[in-house]
Amino acid sequence: MAPLAGRRNVFGLAALALAALPALANPYILYVTNIALIYVILAVGLNLLLGYAGQFAFANAALFGIGAYATGLLQVKLGLSFWIAFPVAVLFTTLVGVVVALPALRLSGLYLALVTLAFAQFTQWLMLNWERVTFGAGGFRVPALTFGPVAPALGLYYVTLLLAGLLVAVAWNTVRSGIGRALVAVRDSEVAAEALAVDLARYKTIAFSLSALYAGVAGGLYSAILSFVAPEGFDLFQMVVQFSMVVVGGLGSVWGSVLGAGLLVGLQEALRAFKGAQEIAFGLLLMACIIFLPDGLISLVKRRVPGWEEPLRAPDPPA
Amino acid sequence: MLPYLVVSGLTTGSLYALVAMGLVIVYKATTVVNFAHGELFMVGGFLAYTFHVLLKLGYVVSLVLAVVAALLLGLVTERVAYRPLTRAPAISLVLAAVGFSFVLKGAARQIWGGLGDYIPFPPLVATPAITLGGLILVPQQLVVLAGALICMGLFMVFFTSTRAGKMLQATAENAKAARLAGIRVDRVYAFTWAAGAATGAAAAVLMAPLTFVYPDVGSPLLVKAFAAAVLGGFGSLPGAVLGGFSIGLIENLAGGYIHTSFTDISAFLVIMVVLVVRPTGFFGPRAVRRI
Numbered sequence: 200m201a202p203l204a205g206r207r208n209v210f211g212l213a214a215l216a217l218a219a220l221p222a223l224a225n226p227y228i229l230y231v232t233n234i235a236l237i238y239v240i241l242a243v244g245l246n247l248l249l250g251y252a253g254q255f256a257f258a259n260a261a262l263f264g265i266g267a268y269a270t271g272l273l274q275v276k277l278g279l280s281f282w283i284a285f286p287v288a289v290l291f292t293t294l295v296g297v298v299v300a301l302p303a304l305r306l307s308g309l310y311l312a313l314v315t316l317a318f319a320q321f322t323q324w325l326m327l328n329w330e331r332v333t334f335g336a337g338g339f340r341v342p343a344l345t346f347g348p349v350a351p352a353l354g355l356y357y358v359t360l361l362l363a364g365l366l367v368a369v370a371w372n373t374v375r376s377g378i379g380r381a382l383v384a385v386r387d388s389e390v391a392a393e394a395l396a397v398d399l400a401r402y403k404t405i406a407f408s409l410s411a412l413y414a415g416v417a418g419g420l421y422s423a424i425l426s427f428v429a430p431e432g433f434d435l436f437q438m439v440v441q442f443s444m445v446v447v448g449g450l451g452s453v454w455g456s457v458l459g460a461g462l463l464v465g466l467q468e469a470l471r472a473f474k475g476a477q478e479i480a481f482g483l484l485l486m487a488c489i490i491f492l493p494d495g496l497i498s499l500v501k502r503r504v505p506g507w508e509e510p511l512r513a514p515d516p517p518a
Numbered sequence: 519m520l521p522y523l524v525v526s527g528l529t530t531g532s533l534y535a536l537v538a539m540g541l542v543i544v545y546k547a548t549t550v551v552n553f554a555h556g557e558l559f560m561v562g563g564f565l566a567y568t569f570h571v572l573l574k575l576g577y578v579v580s581l582v583l584a585v586v587a588a589l590l591l592g593l594v595t596e597r598v599a600y601r602p603l604t605r606a607p608a609i610s611l612v613l614a615a616v617g618f619s620f621v622l623k624g625a626a627r628q629i630w631g632g633l634g635d636y637i638p639f640p641p642l643v644a645t646p647a648i649t650l651g652g653l654i655l656v657p658q659q660l661v662v663l664a665g666a667l668i669c670m671g672l673f674m675v676f677f678t679s680t681r682a683g684k685m686l687q688a689t690a691e692n693a694k695a696a697r698l699a700g701i702r703v704d705r706v707y708a709f710t711w712a713a714g715a716a717t718g719a720a721a722a723v724l725m726a727p728l729t730f731v732y733p734d735v736g737s738p739l740l741v742k743a744f745a746a747a748v749l750g751g752f753g754s755l756p757g758a759v760l761g762g763f764s765i766g767l768i769e770n771l772a773g774g775y776i777h778t779s780f781t782d783i784s785a786f787l788v789i790m791v792v793l794v795v796r797p798t799g800f801f802g803p804r805a806v807r808r809i
Contacts, residue, residue, distance in 0.1 A: 255609050302794050308608055309551055309752075313744050314793050317786040320741050324786070328779045435737055439620050442613055450609075475631055475733075478624030485617030489610045490602045 244413020252406035253386025264433025266418020296411020338429025449495025531766020532666035556740030562719025592715025
């Protein structure tokens with residue numbers, strides 16, 4: 200018999216609670232939960248790249264931004280409906296992710312971090328300066344979504360919930376499949392992985408495009424919930440927020456990312472008005488977690504609750 | 519226009535070179551890139567502002583005080599973002615440094631952010647521009663260029679001729695052998711972080727009168743210093759200096775002849791192109807993969 204606090208029961212309950220939430224909560228709670236679900240998508244995607252494939256890249260915030268901009272701009276400039284603009288934008292973001300993966304095939308470690316940092320700054324610069332297309336620093340408004348008789352906030356919430364559930368399930372199945380094992384092999388030793396006939400180029404590209412796809416979906420949903428797109432949401436601080444979520448939850452743990460994203464969105468909301476305090480809080484949290492709890496909060500859960508074991512945990516640091 | 523662009527390119531380039539030197543010093547000794555270096559620079563600038571403008575101390579005194587404060591901050595960085603993680607994977611080190619950089623940025627925003635978005639720093643010399651055979655020279659720039667060159671010279675002398683500098687080189691060359699030779703490697707590591715932060719602060723104090731001081735100045739500058747270090751081949755001090763001057767020239771020329779907005783992105787493009795085409799830069803060692 201499955202344990203009472205096993206994964207299946209906990210997630211069944213959580214899914215029920217999330218599905219019933221609109222009936223119980225006020226609009227603000229619904230909005231924050233919606234944002235949290237978007238961050239769940241982002242964090243799970245980033246974890247596939249960082250925690251499983253071990254590729255340290257700063258590109259995720261920029262890709263998130265590209266997803267949001269593409270979704271918004273396709274609607275505003277070409278007059279497409281959201282339902283066409285959104286998938287096209289996701290596809291475009293994924294393609295950009297593949298392009299970002301190109302240097303990753305040749306570079307590793309530090310150099311990869313540098314190239315993707317440059318890519319992130321370049322994207323930010325385009326958003327600010329390519330005013331003819333991106334409307335510059337002020338950003339632009341996106342037409343509000345309508346769902347027929349259903350209230351827009353409610354409709355968008357269920358769309359986000361559905362997509363988040365789907366993408367988390369995809370990630371969970373991916374990491375337990377041959378792809379997941381190959382990604383972990385690449386992370387733990389590229390040389391050993393190659394010797395075991397793991398095609399490095401192929402699996403790095405898979406990791407980058409998967410995380411870009413997740414970021415694109417999150418970006419499109421984010422532009423819809425805010426009805427507004429501006430450069431400042433997609434800067435380096437966004438990257439730190441996502442890093443914190445993945446690390447606080449647990450590198451190399453899908454459920455850890457779900458947990459980390461859910462918890463830290465609350466922190467971000469609480470400090471919304473104070474940029475300096477947000478930076479200090481997330482910076483400290485990231486550092487403290489790396490130093491004192493390197494396997495994240497999920498490691499505490501795993502240690503205490505039976506039935507939460509996840510395969511492919513992060514390796515012990517080399518002695 | 520060309521001579522003017524070259525002079526201003528060399529001036530900003532000299533500052534990039536200083537910042538890049540700070541990065542490379544730490545990297546050489548510890549093989550860790552200090553992702554908080556840009557924020558150490560930024561804090562250095564704000565400290566100088568506090569000493570010079572708010573407390574009305576002399577410029578040179580402020581410079582020295584800011585550099586000393588940055589030394590201490592460098593020691594703190596080493597203590598919180600490097601030493602606890604010497605056995606951790608490389609990803610953890612970078613994440614910790616990124617976290618620390620945002621703590622510094624947030625703290626600067628809390629402390630100095632109320633003073634205004636961009637804080638002007640009074641000029642060092644009030645003399646107007648000199649025209650020399652058609653070449654317009656801004657004395658301010660010349661002072662900065664000279665100051666940066668002096669700082670670089672001091673560091674070079676320190677590395678090659680002093681006992682501490684030689685210990686540092688020995689540790690960078692082979693930490694185990696250095697330990698066997700009786701060098702306290704841990705102290706050397708701490709010292710390199712302090713020295714790296716100090717070069718950053720020196721650059722910040724020199725740069726402040728030319729630009730503005732603001733909490734977000736760190737990350738773009740870090741990218742430029744990375745570009746300089748990468749161009750020079752990460753890990754080479756002369757390479758970092760040459761790379762810094764090159765980045766300064768490239769961005770000024772691109773800004774002058776193509777479009778002003780290119781000033782900001784030349785460094786990103788240089789990083790992307792260099793790393794994809796020739797990751798070893800000018801002077802970098804051939805990549806050896808350890809298994």
